[in-house]
Amino acid sequence: MSIDIHQVSKTFGSFTAVDRVSLRIPTGELVAFLGPSGSGKTTLLRMIAGLEEPDSGEIRFDGQPAKSPKDRRGAIGFVFQHYALFRHMSVFENVAFGLRVRPRRLRPSEAAIREKVMDLLKLVQLDWLADRYPAQLSGGQRQRVALARALATEPRYLLLDEPFGALDAKVRQELRQWLRRLHSELHITSLLVTHDQEEALEVADRVVVMNRGRIEQVGTPEEVYENPANPFVCSFLGRVNLFRGRTAAGYVRPHELEVHLTPEGDVSAPADVVRVNAAGPAVRLELRRADTGDVLEAEVTRERSLELGVKAGDRLFVTPRRLRVFESGPDLLAGTR
Amino acid sequence: MASDVAALGAKAQQAATASGKREPALVRWMLIGTALLFLGLLLVVPLVAVFTQALDQGVKVYWEAIRDPETLHAIGMTLLTASLVVPLNTIFGLAVAWAVTRHQFPGKSALVTLIDLPFAVSPVIAGLIFVLTFGAHGLFGPWLAELGIKVIFGKPGIILATLFVTLPMVARNVIPVMQAQGREEEEAALLLGASGWQIFWRVTLPNVKWGLLYGVILTNARAMGEFGAVSVVSGHIRGLTNTLPLHVEILYNEYQFAASFAAASLLVLLALVTLVAQQLVDAGRQRQLAEGQRAPAEEGNG
Numbered sequence: 001m002s003i004d005i006h007q008v009s010k011t012f013g014s015f016t017a018v019d020r021v022s023l024r025i026p027t028g029e030l031v032a033f034l035g036p037s038g039s040g041k042t043t044l045l046r047m048i049a050g051l052e053e054p055d056s057g058e059i060r061f062d063g064q065p066a067k068s069p070k071d072r073r074g075a076i077g078f079v080f081q082h083y084a085l086f087r088h089m090s091v092f093e094n095v096a097f098g099l100r101v102r103p104r105r106l107r108p109s110e111a112a113i114r115e116k117v118m119d120l121l122k123l124v125q126l127d128w129l130a131d132r133y134p135a136q137l138s139g140g141q142r143q144r145v146a147l148a149r150a151l152a153t154e155p156r157y158l159l160l161d162e163p164f165g166a167l168d169a170k171v172r173q174e175l176r177q178w179l180r181r182l183h184s185e186l187h188i189t190s191l192l193v194t195h196d197q198e199e200a201l202e203v204a205d206r207v208v209v210m211n212r213g214r215i216e217q218v219g220t221p222e223e224v225y226e227n228p229a230n231p232f233v234c235s236f237l238g239r240v241n242l243f244r245g246r247t248a249a250g251y252v253r254p255h256e257l258e259v260h261l262t263p264e265g266d267v268s269a270p271a272d273v274v275r276v277n278a279a280g281p282a283v284r285l286e287l288r289r290a291d292t293g294d295v296l297e298a299e300v301t302r303e304r305s306l307e308l309g310v311k312a313g314d315r316l317f318v319t320p321r322r323l324r325v326f327e328s329g330p331d332l333l334a335g336t337r
Numbered sequence: 338m339a340s341d342v343a344a345l346g347a348k349a350q351q352a353a354t355a356s357g358k359r360e361p362a363l364v365r366w367m368l369i370g371t372a373l374l375f376l377g378l379l380l381v382v383p384l385v386a387v388f389t390q391a392l393d394q395g396v397k398v399y400w401e402a403i404r405d406p407e408t409l410h411a412i413g414m415t416l417l418t419a420s421l422v423v424p425l426n427t428i429f430g431l432a433v434a435w436a437v438t439r440h441q442f443p444g445k446s447a448l449v450t451l452i453d454l455p456f457a458v459s460p461v462i463a464g465l466i467f468v469l470t471f472g473a474h475g476l477f478g479p480w481l482a483e484l485g486i487k488v489i490f491g492k493p494g495i496i497l498a499t500l501f502v503t504l505p506m507v508a509r510n511v512i513p514v515m516q517a518q519g520r521e522e523e524e525a526a527l528l529l530g531a532s533g534w535q536i537f538w539r540v541t542l543p544n545v546k547w548g549l550l551y552g553v554i555l556t557n558a559r560a561m562g563e564f565g566a567v568s569v570v571s572g573h574i575r576g577l578t579n580t581l582p583l584h585v586e587i588l589y590n591e592y593q594f595a596a597s598f599a600a601a602s603l604l605v606l607l608a609l610v611t612l613v614a615q616q617l618v619d620a621g622r623q624r625q626l627a628e629g630q631r632a633p634a635e636e637g638n639g
Contacts, residue, residue: 084521098529
């Protein structure tokens with residue numbers, strides 16, 4: 001139940017949405033396609049689902065090429081960003097749809113359909129809403145119905161297109177954890193498209209970072225966060241500062257930037273505190289370097305902040321604990337050497 | 338709570354007096370009076386006149402006029418036309434709406450414009466188009482004559498002309514609804530394993546049913562009431578190619594006022610039924626629209 005994507009391209013008019021992408025998705029993994037809008041992640045997902053035809057290249061399921069969308073029917077569960085629930089059907093009928101449209105000889109009996117649908121609604125904790133209509137549900141409830149509907153045909157692959165994008169932060173957080181639990185119970189090969197790096201890093205076994213129709217990096221959340229392959233991945237996966245030293249320039253995350261009252265080490269640089277934001281678990285400092293005028297962001301613990309007694313206007317010295325230097329990416333580093 | 342309601346009431350009253358102050362009572366009554374007078378003269382009085390004229394010589398004469406074989410034939414002709422035109426244009430309208438909203442193809446905008454042509458041209462011209470195409474001296478005239486098919490001054494002509502003038506109605510009412518619904522539900526159905534027909538019957542059609550019904554009602558009203566185009570192609574052969582509107586005119590021209598208005602009253606009744614049906618469908622459509630617009634406002638799980 002693996003998916004092999006081989007040299008797949010897709011253009012819309014003069015816009016290249018997906019540019020010669022190759023990727024292997026192993027059985028049972030939850031893989032996140034992460035990238036900004038227009039990076040081709042949704043187009044790639046829709047091609048895997050068969051909703052778009054690739055201009056060139058091939059997509060294989062378990063080593064078998066899937067030529068027409070028909071071959072994939074029912075084998076793929078798809079969850080849309082805006083739910084795409086059938087608005088004229090009750091929650092029960094929405095979930096039952098995939099079973100009811102089967103050819104007569106493959107269709108389960110009415111009693112079997114009933115049991116299956118109620119089981120799925122229990123799984124998404126919405127069995128008490130079976131007779132409601134989509135318009136009567138909240139966004140989070142609708143998306144769970146959509147998920148139950150996608151699972152009804154017992155798909156071998158579950159594809160989720162920005163599934164939590166239209167929900168507010170708290171519901172999104174809950175559904176994310178819930179999806180993670182569901183995946184560890186069902187072990188169904190799952191693809192999640194998202195532009196939210198936090199979501200991708202939290203939920204996925206593996207993250208595929210995309211940009212301008214190409215894959216920038218593939219790896220576990222830890223790998224892509226700690227060892228980004230290039231400046232794009234580095235800056236997309238979290239806040240980052242460009243730090244220009246005397247000998248080298250590189251990227252440093254706010255929590256890897258040490259602050260001191262006196263210069264420490266040879267890459268230490270003087271900086272003035274512009275703003276102190278103490279909301280949240282860590283204290284964020286907005287700094288302006290005294291020598292270059294660059295704006296930097298540092299994150300220190302509450303204790304450290306009290307120890308230093310920082311307030312706006314103070315002069316501090318910053319030392320990067322770790323500097324990521326990329327050979328590629330002269331565009332971002334131009335003019336530093 | 339009670340004080341809130343009281344406050345609201347006071348506010349409403351204030352608003353009412355405020356708007357009342359803006360225009361003096363005299364101006365208000367003049368405006369309302371003009372509107373009512375206009376409506377009365379142009380709509381109510383003629384409507385009442387149709388029925389009083391129809392029943393002028395008693396219910397018996399009215400009944401006789403309607404039972405007249407020629408009137409009955411005209412009714413039959415009108416019903417036959419509508420029963421063919423409505424389903425044909427419903428299928429055409431759905432097909433066009435589907436093609437236009439779900440597919441990209443060259444000449445799409447030209448097609449959308451062309452659909453409106455029957456609304457743009459005078460019905461008389463619409464009739465003439467068919468005379469020039471299928472008439473004895475028309476484009477296909479000699480060929481049709483050879484086959485012994487009589488289109489103009491026959492039933493096929495009437496049906497063709499009616500098809501033409503009612504062509505845009507279903508498409509015009511379904512296209513915006515289909516556009517608003519988008520493709521996602523159909524894509525979801527496809528991925529759940531539904532076939533093309535299943536998607537159409539179970540997902541697409543239920544979603545556009547109000548717009549479709551509205552279009553069908555308008556098509557039916559126009560198909561039964563069309564005069565101009567049908568008048569040109571029918572040849573007014575009594576008991577053969579006469580529809581109800583044409584029959585009304587013939588009777589009127591022959592000074593058979595009671596009979597004429599009796600036939601006309603049937604058309605007025607049709608109009609009233611259409612209005613009621615339109616209102617019902619519109620209410621359903623508004624309800625569906627309101628439901629669709631109810632965004633996921635309230636969150637909260639469980």
